[in-house]
Amino acid sequence: xxxxxxxxxxxxxxxxxxxxxxxxxxxxxxxxxxxxxxxxxxxxxxxxxxxxxxxxxxxxxxxxxxxxxxxxxxxxxxxxxxxxxxxxxxxxxxxxxxxxxxxxxxxxxxxxxxxxxxxxxxxxxxxxxxxxxxxxxxxxx
Numbered sequence: 001x002x003x004x005x006x007x008x009x010x011x012x013x014x015x016x017x018x019x020x021x022x023x024x025x026x027x028x029x030x031x032x033x034x035x036x037x038x039x040x041x042x043x044x045x046x047x048x049x050x051x052x053x054x055x056x057x058x059x060x061x062x063x064x065x066x067x068x069x070x071x072x073x074x075x076x077x078x079x080x081x082x083x084x085x086x087x088x089x090x091x092x093x094x095x096x097x098x099x100x101x102x103x104x105x106x107x108x109x110x111x112x113x114x115x116x117x118x119x120x121x122x123x124x125x126x127x128x129x130x131x132x133x134x135x136x137x138x139x140x141x
Contacts, residue, residue, distance in 0.1 A: 003080050003081075004080065004081040005078070005079070005080060005081070005101075006078070006079065006080075006081045006098060007076060007077070007078045008031055008033050008053060008055075008075075008076070008077045008078075008098060009033065009074075009075075009076055009106060010031050010032050010033035010034065010074070010075065010077075011031070011032050011072055011073065011074055011075065012029055012030075012031060012032075012069050012070065012071050012072060012073050012075055013029070013030040013031060013032040013052060013071070014029050014030040014071060015029065015070070015071055016028070016029045016065050016066050016069050017029065018062060018063070018065070018066035023058075024058060024059050024062075025058065025059055025060075025062040025063045026056070026057070026058055026062050027056075027057045027058075027061075027062035027063075027065045027066055028054055028055060028056050028057070029054075029055055029065070029069065030052055030053070030054055030055070031052065031053045031054075031055050031075065031077060031098075032050050032051075032052055033050065033051045033052075033053065034047050034048060034049075034050040034051075035047070035048035035049075036048070051096075052096075053077075053096050053097065053098050054095065054096070054097045054098070055077050055079070055097070055098050055100050055103070056097060056098070056099050056100060057099075057100040057103065058099075060117070061100060061101075061102075061103065063117075064117060065100075065103060069103070073105060074105060074106035074108075074109040074110065075103060075104065075105060075106055076102075076103070076104050076105075076106050077098055077100050077102075077103050078100070078101050078102045078103075079098040079099050079100040079101045079102070080098065080099040080101070081096070081097075081098060082096070082097040082098070082099060083095070083096050083097075084097070
């Protein structure tokens with residue numbers, strides 16, 4: 001198979017949209033990725049243009065995302081890159097999606113507490129509407 005695998009480092013830009021479908025759990029969210037470079041002339045960090053990606057997840061990963069990720073949290077996403085072009089009313093629109101294989105918190109910017117999900121206990125994999133996201137404590141430097 002010729003698939004383009006990518007790893008994104010950025011922040012969750014939207015809340016996780018979790019749904020039960022006929023083929024199993026599905027989740028999606030938008031991720032913001034902003035490159036940051038050292039500007040020697042200004043002796044300061046400069047942010048580049050922010051790119052947004054829609055991240056899709058299925059089955060167990062989808063269920064675990066819903067109970068673990070909140071808006072603004074720093075994340076790493078590894079998955080298959082999907083680029084689509086659609087013709088709309090006023091021209092063409094390009095969408096860039098990532099079908100996630102793995103998602104985790106970016107531990108260079110904080111800490112996280114991992115909780116293993118037991119497959120025999122569906123209550124641990126099913127997100128509840130009021131379930132709190134995993135705690136991420138970022139240190140400011």
